[in-house]
Amino acid sequence: MGESVKKITLALLTVLLSIGLVACSDGEEDAGAASDSGSSNELSGEVTMWTASLSGEPFDSYFADLEQQFEKIHPNLDVIIEDIPQGEIEQKVLTSLTTDDVPDLVNLAPRYMVSIAAQGGLLELDDLVSEGTKSSFLEGPFESGYFDDHLYALPWYLTTTVSWYNDNHFEQANVTKPPQSTKEIYDTAKTITEATGNPSYYQIINEGDTVIQKMITLANGEPIVEEGKTVLADNEAIVEFFTLTQQMYEEGIMPQENAEGSFSTAQELYMAGNLSLLESGVTFLGPIESGAPETYEVSKAGQPLNDPNAPVNVAVMNFSIPAKTKNPDAAVALAEYVTNAENQLEFAKVAGTVLPSTKESLEAVYFTDPGDSPKALGMLEASKTLERSKVLIPPLENSAELREIVKMAFVKNLQGEVTSEEALKEIAEKWDTSFEETGIAPTF
């Protein structure tokens, strides 16, 4: 028996060792395959690009074509494109930066870009990107790539705010057009709720960012923060927004689930027919088409639910280059290639719910005459909104804290734990403290 025990143990250890050796040899091969672009003008070696949550079809085919075309232009270059779940991409980039095993180009949302750039993890692109490339982008989205007066990212695809409504519910309540002010939202939503018996309006909160954007839109050009001092209490439109959302929540015009406030909760409620009206991006309609085909068919898009001239937010997805890239020239060339007008237009067509950030692509017929499907109408409204869109929240070191403060205060206000004045006072006090502690004095 003793012999057999020894044999089993030896066999197990041998298997482990063998697997370990195979693993080691794989690693060596990988390391050997990578090389710098070198001093030659022709790009060579490997360049790895990470996209964020863009896996599966139709994206796999799009990126395979893109890779092939870029390698055709640069035959000595090996392009590797991998997709990373969006929620973990910041953590993955930061972890990779602790070693030399870093990607060369990463698709990041501006808030992740700021967080990584603030830790010295991204390459400054000011002098690496040509002036022609810089001027090809829309101004607002391009500005989102700046942090601390340096360019850290090139803009890729965009989404802007539009309003979505269930036209059946509107007809049932004899409402003919979406509202254009907070008071009109209250009146319209109340009428629809009385007609359908269900809550009708939802304010997406997410991490608090959408509420901040809404406040800036409502301020309509007036800053809500002046040189590090928060000025919310005097703004009647913002006070009215907090007061009426609290009232709508209390009266059941807004659903109880709104306290959770996520984008996905809004989608679920809308699909279930328990929601009639909200503001969001065109991407909102993505799962509605497959999850609730009947609701999709009666969905209509309009301009955001506020003053037609007020600024609205544009959400940007960027491309940044990690500071430890081994192939910066190839990374810049690939970033310029992926974000050029032609490829952005193609990507927008493939994705179906996003806008390009290059001026030239927006002139394409695809955007000027997109068809009459609900998604196409959303795209049309979004491209109209783009004229007055900009990145409303500047990239700040304390962005996460500002968002959290607003989220907490808005939810407390919604649930009636504080008055609207108290909620705004709390935001102002905590924001001011945060600006002081961070040592910044922004105006936005």
Added chain:
Amino acid sequence: MDSTKWRKLLVYSLMIFITVITVGPFLYTLFIALKSSGQGIYDGILPTDPTFTNFVYAFNQTDFLQYLWNTVIVTAIAVPFNLLFSSMAGYALARIDFKGRSIVLTIIISTMTVPFQLYMAPLFQSAGELGLRNTHVGLTILQISTAFGIYFMRQAFLNVPKDLEESAYLDGANRFQVWFNVAIPLVKPTLISLAIYTFTFTWGDYLWPLINTTESSMYTLSIGLAQMSQNFNGGNLKLISAASILTTIPSLLIFIWLQKYFISGQTDGALKG
């Protein structure tokens, strides 16, 4: 109705209630996965025209077969090695009276309280230096010898009657033979429980496999599922439900197969401190 019948009714009602709240979400997900493209996910609970199309699409949407293969290999490595190392270490901590035993045990247990995020970066560095990046072994390093497993096995070995082991020693067996031939068979239910735990943790492990892979060909099922559910426009809930079911089925089958051991193993481990 007498009191016995009332009690029975109450017990059955409670059991039905617990069944509904535990099995209900799984069934609901299954029903969503079976709904056809023409039926909305909130149009009634049951699928009116059941179809497996979503399962086929989910299978094709991600590189499901590759991810499944990776997950199977990783789990097949993690389970036997965790059983081997945890039972050896657990036995030593339960039976060998060496200097500093209680300190070693305390240190092992205290590692359970350290959040993974705290040592993720150094672990990533070490894995790279050891050539374990993008390898199946690299994906298992958190599971092949766990503090929980060592503690769990130690508790089980404490319940083994010492007399049996002493008899084996009198018959000329050495410590290794006593561990393998006497102690291990007596803690079989605990071993099976640990196997199920390790299987479940490894099968569903997400963050470490994601961090330690830079090639999507090494992704596991949980990463594939995250890719699908974190799709930039919110994803297709029918496909996500189908993929969730496909991902859960192996764990479910293993648990059903080994559940009687699992329950007794859990009780054994809890008897003695």
